[in-house]
Amino acid sequence: MTTLKLITCITFFLATIIGFSQHKIEISAELDTISHTIKINQEIIYFNTSKDTLAEILFHDWASSYIDKETPLAQRFAEDYKRNFHFASARERGFTNIDSIKNESEKTLIWQRYNGFQDILEVILNAPLKSGDSTTIRFDYSVKLPDDKFTGNGYSNNNSYNLRYWYLVPAVYDNKWEVHSNKDLGDFYAPLASYGIEFTIPNNYTLTSGLKESEQDTDNKKTMSLSGANQREVKLYIQKISNFYHLKTDEFDLVTNISADKVEDFIKLETANKIVTFLKGNLGDFPLEKLIVSNIDKRKNPIYGFNQLPEKFRPFSNEFQFEISLLKSTIDAMLESTLVINPREEKWVTDGILVYLMMDYMDSFYPEMKLGGTLSEVIGLRWFHVADLKFNDQYYLGYKNMARRFIDQSLKTPRDSLLKFNYNIANTYKAGLGFKYLEDYLEDETMSNSIKQFYSNYKLKPTSAKQFQTIIESSAKKNTNWFFDEFISENDKLDFKFKSVEEKGDSLIIVLKNKRKNTMPVSISSIKDEKEIDKFWVDGFLDEKQVIIKNNNADKLVIDYDRKIPEVKRSNNYKNLKGIFNKPLQVRLLKDVEDPSKNQTFFMPVIEFDNIYDGLTIGGKLYNKTIITKPLIYKITPTYGFKSKTLIGSASLVFTEQIKESGWYKYQVGLSGNRTSYSPELFANSFTPYVDFNYRSKDLRSNLQQSITLRSVNISRDVNVEVPLETPNYSVFNARYIYSNSNFSNSIAFKGDYELSKNFSKLSVTAFYKKLFLNNRQISLRLYAGTFLKNNTQADNGYFDFALDRPSDYLFDYSYLGRSEDEGLFSQEYITAEGGFKSFLETRFANQWITTLNGEVSIWNWIHAYGDVGFLKNKGVNPYFAYDSGVKLSLVADYFELYFPVASNNGFELEQDKYGEKVRFKVTLSVSTLIKLFTRRWY
Numbered sequence: 001m002t003t004l005k006l007i008t009c010i011t012f013f014l015a016t017i018i019g020f021s022q023h024k025i026e027i028s029a030e031l032d033t034i035s036h037t038i039k040i041n042q043e044i045i046y047f048n049t050s051k052d053t054l055a056e057i058l059f060h061d062w063a064s065s066y067i068d069k070e071t072p073l074a075q076r077f078a079e080d081y082k083r084n085f086h087f088a089s090a091r092e093r094g095f096t097n098i099d100s101i102k103n104e105s106e107k108t109l110i111w112q113r114y115n116g117f118q119d120i121l122e123v124i125l126n127a128p129l130k131s132g133d134s135t136t137i138r139f140d141y142s143v144k145l146p147d148d149k150f151t152g153n154g155y156s157n158n159n160s161y162n163l164r165y166w167y168l169v170p171a172v173y174d175n176k177w178e179v180h181s182n183k184d185l186g187d188f189y190a191p192l193a194s195y196g197i198e199f200t201i202p203n204n205y206t207l208t209s210g211l212k213e214s215e216q217d218t219d220n221k222k223t224m225s226l227s228g229a230n231q232r233e234v235k236l237y238i239q240k241i242s243n244f245y246h247l248k249t250d251e252f253d254l255v256t257n258i259s260a261d262k263v264e265d266f267i268k269l270e271t272a273n274k275i276v277t278f279l280k281g282n283l284g285d286f287p288l289e290k291l292i293v294s295n296i297d298k299r300k301n302p303i304y305g306f307n308q309l310p311e312k313f314r315p316f317s318n319e320f321q322f323e324i325s326l327l328k329s330t331i332d333a334m335l336e337s338t339l340v341i342n343p344r345e346e347k348w349v350t351d352g353i354l355v356y357l358m359m360d361y362m363d364s365f366y367p368e369m370k371l372g373g374t375l376s377e378v379i380g381l382r383w384f385h386v387a388d389l390k391f392n393d394q395y396y397l398g399y400k401n402m403a404r405r406f407i408d409q410s411l412k413t414p415r416d417s418l419l420k421f422n423y424n425i426a427n428t429y430k431a432g433l434g435f436k437y438l439e440d441y442l443e444d445e446t447m448s449n450s451i452k453q454f455y456s457n458y459k460l461k462p463t464s465a466k467q468f469q470t471i472i473e474s475s476a477k478k479n480t481n482w483f484f485d486e487f488i489s490e491n492d493k494l495d496f497k498f499k500s501v502e503e504k505g506d507s508l509i510i511v512l513k514n515k516r517k518n519t520m521p522v523s524i525s526s527i528k529d530e531k532e533i534d535k536f537w538v539d540g541f542l543d544e545k546q547v548i549i550k551n552n553n554a555d556k557l558v559i560d561y562d563r564k565i566p567e568v569k570r571s572n573n574y575k576n577l578k579g580i581f582n583k584p585l586q587v588r589l590l591k592d593v594e595d596p597s598k599n600q601t602f603f604m605p606v607i608e609f610d611n612i613y614d615g616l617t618i619g620g621k622l623y624n625k626t627i628i629t630k631p632l633i634y635k636i637t638p639t640y641g642f643k644s645k646t647l648i649g650s651a652s653l654v655f656t657e658q659i660k661e662s663g664w665y666k667y668q669v670g671l672s673g674n675r676t677s678y679s680p681e682l683f684a685n686s687f688t689p690y691v692d693f694n695y696r697s698k699d700l701r702s703n704l705q706q707s708i709t710l711r712s713v714n715i716s717r718d719v720n721v722e723v724p725l726e727t728p729n730y731s732v733f734n735a736r737y738i739y740s741n742s743n744f745s746n747s748i749a750f751k752g753d754y755e756l757s758k759n760f761s762k763l764s765v766t767a768f769y770k771k772l773f774l775n776n777r778q779i780s781l782r783l784y785a786g787t788f789l790k791n792n793t794q795a796d797n798g799y800f801d802f803a804l805d806r807p808s809d810y811l812f813d814y815s816y817l818g819r820s821e822d823e824g825l826f827s828q829e830y831i832t833a834e835g836g837f838k839s840f841l842e843t844r845f846a847n848q849w850i851t852t853l854n855g856e857v858s859i860w861n862w863i864h865a866y867g868d869v870g871f872l873k874n875k876g877v878n879p880y881f882a883y884d885s886g887v888k889l890s891l892v893a894d895y896f897e898l899y900f901p902v903a904s905n906n907g908f909e910l911e912q913d914k915y916g917e918k919v920r921f922k923v924t925l926s927v928s929t930l931i932k933l934f935t936r937r938w939y
Contacts, residue, residue: 021047021134022229023193027167030200030221031238035144036155040167042139046129050173054129056122057137058114058177060190062165065119065182066094066146066154069774072117072181077150078744079701080420085150086745087776094146094154096168104136120179121168139168151184152296161238162296169193169233172342174462180344185415185423186300187343190232192460197226197234206242208255209234210292210337228288230460232337235292244292247272252286256293258329260322271323275330278364282357282448284456286334293329303328304425305394306372315373320366331357338459346465348411348431348488353451355432356439359392360448366391384588385595386627395429396566397593397628402426403493403568404629406658406666407700410491419700433566438472438483440564441521441537446475482520482540491661492518496559497572499544508551508577512559513544525561526554532561556582569631570596594626602626606639609925612818612826613677615643631656641677648683650674661698668692674812679820682718686812704741709734713811726795732757732811745772760800761789764834778858782836784870787849794847801845804835804852804872804882815925823917830899830920837868838920839884839904846872856888864888866899881905897922 024045029038048054065073069086077085101109101123114120129135143166146154153164165182169190172178178189200223201207211228226234237244237257247254249272260268280286302308303324306315314321335350336343343350362369369391370376376387389397402408402422409422411431418427439447450472458467469484486492495515502509512522519540524547526534533554538547559565559573567573573596576582586598594600604621619639624630633656638649654670669691678684690711697704716729733756740749747770755762764786772778786802793800799808806827809819814833818826830838836854852870859865867885874880884904890897899920901909909918 021049023047023170023191025169025193025195027195027197027199029167029197031161031202031205033159033202033205036161038143038145038163038166040139040141040143042141042168043136044139044168044170045134045136046170047134048129048131048173050175051131052173052175053131054125054173056124057129057135058171058179059121059123059168060119060165060171060179060182060188061096061121061168062119062182062188063094063143063145063167064096065165066150067118068093071119072183073119076183076416081744082150083744086772088147088150092147092149093144095144096141097144098139098141100138100140102138104138106138109137114179117179117181119181120171141168143167152300159240161236162294163236163238164188164233166236167234172340172462178342180416183416185344186297187347187415188233189342189344191462192230192232192340194229195227195231195234197224199224199226199236201238205238205240208237208239208242208244208292210255210288210290212290228290230288232340235294237292237294249273249276251276251280252288253290254293254330255290256326256329257295258293258298258322258325259295260318262318263322267319268322271319271326272330274365275323275327275361278361279331279334279357282360282452283334284452284459287338287460291330291333291337293326293333297332298325298329301328301332301424304398306375315375320369320373327361328354328358339455340458340460340462341464344415345412347415348427349465349468351411351428352431352435353455355395355429356435356447356451359395359432359436362391384590384592385598385600386593388595389593393563395433396563398425398429399433399566400568401628403566408491408493409700411488417699417701430566434483434487437487437564437566438480440523440562442476442478442480443537444477446472446477450475479539482518486518486520490518492516492520493568494518494520494522494565495567495569495572496522498557498559498575501557501575501577503551503577506551508549508557510547510549510557511544512538512541512547514541517542522565523560523562524549525558526552527556527558527561528552528554530555535561570594571630591625591627594628594630600624600626606637608639611677611816612821613644613680613682614641614646614648617641617648619649644677644681644683646677646683648675648677650676662696664693664695666694666696668694676812678717678812679720682720682820684715684717684812687714688712702741703743705738706740707736707738709736709738711736715810715812726797727759727793727799730757730759730810734811746770757800759790759792762791762802763787763789764802776858778856778864780856782832782854783852784834784836784854785849785851786834786846788847791847798845798847801847802834802850802872804844804846804850804870805837805840806844807831807834809833817923817925828917828920830897830922832922835868835870835872835882837870837882837884838866838886838899839901839906839909839918841882841884841905843872843874843880843882846874848873848875852882859887862890862893864890895922895924 026043028041031038046057065071068074074085101111103109103126107126109126110124112122114122123137125135145161148154148156148162153162155161165188172189172191180187180189195211199207200221203217203220203222207224209226211226211234214225216223216225244255244257247256247269254272331354335353339350341349370387371389371391371393372387375381381387399408407419408426409418411427415423435447454468454471473480493516497513497515499511499513519542521537521540523535523537525532534552536549538545555578557575557577560567571594574582583597583599585601586595587601587603590604591602592600601622601624606619606621608617610617617639619637621635621637623635625633625635634653636651638647641648650673652670652672654668656666656668658666672688674686676684688711690709693708695706711734712731713734714731717725719725719728735754737752741747742749749768751766753764767783770780800810809816814831817829821827835850835852837852850870850872852868854868856864856866866888869883871879871881882905884901886899886901888897888899901918903909909915
């Protein structure tokens, strides 16, 4: 280790004399490929560069974040519904086993897990460490690597190792310890250090790193000597056959394994040089000799869009795919390795630089590249507005998707508090769009120059968002307070419109309306013959502002004509000065992205199977909902039922308004109507006006939700002359309150319902609880209780009564395949509602009150045991005690399940005749409901 020590001492000395002290870390490590364990001896010389005296030093031990089901990482997986970590075996997990921690005098140091966090280590010093002094700490420990299926880091099934966070690293001290637990967010915050590493691996393996490397072989092993100064962390890739290749650019050695099998080697090198030259011009010199860009990093932070389609359907050339992937991954890696900025609290700085540079790159080299690539030229597809969008328009769409859903978050929101979609896409895009918005407002080179100055001044130095802000403010010729105080710090959306435009002589008197509560600026352009002839900026204002401009005989005025402002709504940005209508009507086949310059209506053919009475239905849907939702939505869906041989369908109109960020933040007002078969050759018509109020927590990652719904359900049913109905037509006022907090391992829900009709009124409550224990056992309990306050419906044969096993669904809330079936397969359909029983018992309805308890416990994987107990009370008779039990197969939880009864009031049902008729099933055919199964990880 003598040569390695000499090299690291030299690099350490050079780092010291340039003006600051770096920690010095030496590691001797050996990989055991059988147990997937690394044996490590580590020495760190820690320099106290702060003004404070330190009594302890904190270390990130992120290898231990995989140790059990209760670490912050495990909790994060549970929040994102990632099941594989909870059910993983002990062999697949990872942890650190510390043998000793000593100082330079070989005296044992006291250590503990910091505040109970398994992945943060606190080492108590024997003596206080004064400002400017250093101390040496020696660690002897081993690291059991996790399976890489959880995060991409660890050991893989093909005997390769992707090592990140594999050793102990001191935390950053900036007036306080900046410690973060691992949550698989890629936000490791570590100080710069000088490294010297000797890593021993089997002879048949290769090691790739971003450090200087030399190799020494023995009989069965080889030791790699690695060294480098100014390193934030050390990533290692150990493989039997390395898939990394070197692109020796004019500036530095770019080492990558981003797949590009169909791209010629010389094109790879040309592409790398093209990217590096662009980045040098826009950022400045890269201070390291080597940069490693891995395919793992690319997969964890890909370019989302059409390029993620299967290879044969991708609308971009292999060369462009490689180029844009390498561009993003290279910028990411450069910023991550050279800017020492808090990535959990201030990631918006590097996110903004990343997207800003990517947009500039596309504008420089591919200004006409379409978002859909070659798909934009395909006949049929090119008629869609999405085919008109430029590649850079994806950033606005990604942000608007969350803003329109009212779940966008401030750029200052800590990374671990972001929704997954915001963390992966929306906030990164919003930051870049903001940089472009500010650049357009400043109308000069301030933004590009400030980014370059910031990188040049602070690369390989501790920095912060405040220093980035100072550089911009000192260079800008306009006031930029709105950008940092509102766009960055708050979550105010942008939405401007023309309230009025009046011609007066040679002037236009414009009254602008700011529909949001912010003071961010807006641009107005005059358009003549579809060309911009004038543009001016209006400084921020609240509510309304009058501006007077020259009447230059323009055809129309447009707010944000260049589309640089990330408004949540652009469809109200147009004012036609020559015609009657502001925007022309456009009718398109199938859903499209929103074209703000058109009034869009879409038509989509519909093929459905809603119930066995209508059978297959074919028709069309006329609607205005774009790919990204909008406040006012209408939908008209006439269809023809081939079995009922009748025109049926539905229509709806709903308006959604967000009134604040959290609490009771949103309301909806709507109307819906429906015509469908409820029995053979019998139809039901429904008309329901409603208002809905929604509550959410300030923490958008929380699944806590509440809602209050007020509605009037109006039903008219056809009458079968052979079986006359006492009340074919009826109206029910329904007030409903729902509370839910549904999580992977612990869920609770409550629902209260009040119904009032001419002949009855009733009150019911439902409570639900589910718990997944650490031993993988799961239980769920559901309590239902209901009582009539008034009931004069005896002549309706129980139609409005409480049901034990199969509700009549007189409000038409449930998607029964055969709602009127008394026998046959579809009479066995099960929906979890009211009594919740699975067996068909002698007494099935209650006209006075009902109380039931449904319970389930997991047996193995998707096999559960269930049991139900309850009482039903009918007028004039004693309460009826009911029970049943059996086995449930939860093939797709809550979406496709089978129930096999065993014992109930009916006796031991397994031995009874026609057992197949007793089996119940739950199935979901609704596309919108099935989509929720996949999107719950993202929203």
